[in-house]
Each structure stands twice: as C-alpha cells, then as structure tokens.
Amino acid sequence: MTAQFDVAVIGLGAMGSAALSFLAERGAKTIGIDAYFPSHALSSSHGDSRLIRLGYFEDPSYVPLLQRAYRNWSALEARLRAEILTITGVLQIGGVDSKIVSGTRASCQMHGLAHQVLDKEEMNRRFPAFQLDNEEVAVLDPQGGYLKPEAAVMGYLKLAAQDGAVLHFGERVIAIEPDDAGVTIRSADGYYRVTKVVVATGSWIAELVPELRTQATPIRQVVAWYQPQDGTVTKPQGMPCFLRDEGAEGSYFGFPAIGVDGVKVGRHAHFREPIDPNQPNPPVNDRDTALLDGFVSKRLPGVVGQRVNAVTCRYTMLPSEDFLLDLAPGNPNVVVASPCSGHGFKFTSVVGEILADLALQGETGLPVSAFSFDALKRFVAAGKAA
Numbered sequence: 001m002t003a004q005f006d007v008a009v010i011g012l013g014a015m016g017s018a019a020l021s022f023l024a025e026r027g028a029k030t031i032g033i034d035a036y037f038p039s040h041a042l043s044s045s046h047g048d049s050r051l052i053r054l055g056y057f058e059d060p061s062y063v064p065l066l067q068r069a070y071r072n073w074s075a076l077e078a079r080l081r082a083e084i085l086t087i088t089g090v091l092q093i094g095g096v097d098s099k100i101v102s103g104t105r106a107s108c109q110m111h112g113l114a115h116q117v118l119d120k121e122e123m124n125r126r127f128p129a130f131q132l133d134n135e136e137v138a139v140l141d142p143q144g145g146y147l148k149p150e151a152a153v154m155g156y157l158k159l160a161a162q163d164g165a166v167l168h169f170g171e172r173v174i175a176i177e178p179d180d181a182g183v184t185i186r187s188a189d190g191y192y193r194v195t196k197v198v199v200a201t202g203s204w205i206a207e208l209v210p211e212l213r214t215q216a217t218p219i220r221q222v223v224a225w226y227q228p229q230d231g232t233v234t235k236p237q238g239m240p241c242f243l244r245d246e247g248a249e250g251s252y253f254g255f256p257a258i259g260v261d262g263v264k265v266g267r268h269a270h271f272r273e274p275i276d277p278n279q280p281n282p283p284v285n286d287r288d289t290a291l292l293d294g295f296v297s298k299r300l301p302g303v304v305g306q307r308v309n310a311v312t313c314r315y316t317m318l319p320s321e322d323f324l325l326d327l328a329p330g331n332p333n334v335v336v337a338s339p340c341s342g343h344g345f346k347f348t349s350v351v352g353e354i355l356a357d358l359a360l361q362g363e364t365g366l367p368v369s370a371f372s373f374d375a376l377k378r379f380v381a382a383g384k385a386a
Helices: 014-025 060-080 099-111 120-126 149-162 202-208 286-299 345-361 373-385
Strands: 005-010 030-034 050-052 085-087 090-095 116-118 136-141 145-147 166-169 173-179 182-187 190-199 217-228 241-245 251-255 263-267 304-317 325-328 331-337
Touching: 005 014, 005 182, 005 345, 014 030, 014 149, 014 190, 014 331, 014 345, 030 149, 030 190, 050 060, 050 345, 060 085, 060 099, 060 149, 060 345, 090 099, 099 136, 099 241, 116 120, 120 136, 145 345, 149 166, 149 345, 173 190, 173 202, 173 331, 182 331, 190 345, 202 304, 217 286, 263 286, 286 304, 325 345, 331 345
Parallel strands: 005 030, 005 190, 030 166, 090 241, 190 331
Antiparallel strands: 050 145, 085 145, 090 136, 116 136, 173 182, 182 190, 217 263, 217 304, 241 251, 251 263, 325 331
C-alpha cells in the first residue's frame, strides 16, 4: 500500500498544531487529524492566557528548551504579524527555602539568567497587589509573561495550511497500526497510509499509545476570574504574572487583569481528580470556588473583588510530571508527545520543532533525553522501589 502522506499528526491542540506547522514548513507532505475543532473546551489549549517564564524552578535542564522556545515564539509572531507573547515579568513567591523560590534561583544562577530577589518591603513598594509573609521573598523573572493559547494554536494551523498541510477536523482516529514500512491510521471516516505518525492527543493519548494506559492520567483543573477592586494595581505594569508556593497546600498561579473578566487564578493540578476524557468536563462546584476564593482573600487582599467566572479544563499528568517526547517502544514510525503535565504550553513552540525532528529524522539535537520512555520507566520503577 503506497503512503498517502509523509507524516500524519493526530491531535491538533497546542503541540500537534505546532508539529504540523514545522513539518509542513520543511516540505513534508502532511495531514493533521482531530476529533474536534480548534481550541475546543475539552482541550488543554484554551482559556485566554498561559504563563511563560525562563527561570524554571522545576528543573534547570528545562531552561535551554525555554530559550529555544522564546526564539521560536518570536519567529511565529513574525510570520503571523501578530502578538502571541506578552512580557509582564513573572514573580515566583514563597519562603526562601521553598521549592519555587530556591528552584528558580538555582535555574537563574546555573544559566546566568537576569533576575531580582525582592523582600516584603520591596514588594509592597513595587507590587502592592501581593501580600507576603514576613519571611517570604519573590524572585522576579523579567523575561516572563503570558501567551495567548487560542491565537497560538490557530496561528500554527493557519501556517500549516498555507504551507500545504491537509487539515481534517471532526474526525476521530480509532487505531494506529504501525509496521516496518509505515503506519495505517484508521478513523471513523476511513483510513490513511503514512510513513510516520505523531500522536499528540492530550487527555486521549492512552487510547492510541498502549504503553501509557497506566501512566497518563487526565485530571480536572479549575481556574477562576475576579474583577479588580483597584484597576490600577491589577494592570500588568503593577501586577506581573505570578506563581506562589504555599507549602503543603501546593502552588498557585495567576495573571493580572488582561481581559474583561479580570484577574485569573488557579492552583496547579487543583485537587488531582481523575476524569474520563470522553465525558464533558465536570462542572465547577462550591469546593472549587471556596479553595480559590480563600487564596485570593489571603494573598490578594483588597485587590480583587467579586468572582465573575470559573471554568474547568484538564491536565494530563504523567507520574514524573515531566514531558514525554519519544519514539514509541519498538515502533520507530510512531512519535509520541505527552508533554504537558500542567506546565507544558510555554514549550509549544519548541516541542513542535522536536516532534518534526523525530518524525523526519528519528532524532533531535535538542536536549530531550530526560523525556523518553526509558526515563519514565526508571522514574516509575524508582517510585515502586521507594
């Protein structure tokens, strides 16, 4: 059976749309297939804003990928002649020894990144929206800010189409059947024969990648928006995007008033509640809003007022909370991308490049060895041993 396409990309959210664009730009004959339509509510690529920061507390090894991502975001903006990334700075707040503060400082020091450490007095003077405890500090990453997720996804799809990619929406892929010569893709509408396939289906990843059936867990995430009481201090100039370490309570994130709904707040991974990806997102409930209202009352007192909106979306978590960007075990014609675990969108522009490399070359020169199936297997084994 002759291949109809060089590469198929299944799933056209953030990572899939970027991969399709990079592949088409390089001249590959490509098709992108998605069961839904762009930026739908069951994806993880909607909601008007996503954080981006260079001083990465999770692990300094992410920083080189972020530096490449910034370059690629600029290239996307240049091609689209549109703004995708807005620099506001990002404040990473907590105790001196907290994971967020200590990890951010370690990344900045290791990679020579510009940053400032602000104590409570300096924060009160410069960024009065935030309430710090006496022993807390904030690390200001001046290159941080936010991305527009819908604009990014639609932009990549637009460029992919301009460069010759075929786009199929509303078509659900049922199975992928790799063999030595390529891959047969079966959908509800028929089948396709391709040389390589990129699987980037977000919360549905385990349906097409059996190795992830016990590893990739879709969970429910909730974010809320609050109207400012003082519109001056909640503008981006006076209230950068932020992350806040609350110790045993986890970490929170937030954005200034950049849209009509005001200040946006959420807790990373929320309550870690698993969901069925094939069902609608569960509605927001009183427990959700009590959590976020309590955080806002404690940490942004007198700054934000009435909650005007709250929505559920979804994360897809791996046990390590790292990314997975690799060829499927024993199937070099299948590229697997499960790169989010709740902190991946900022990497979209570099992940797309990586996935194109893996599909066309079988490898990439970018540092992704920590995001392999073998690395995931080692992490799970170590956890079981512990």
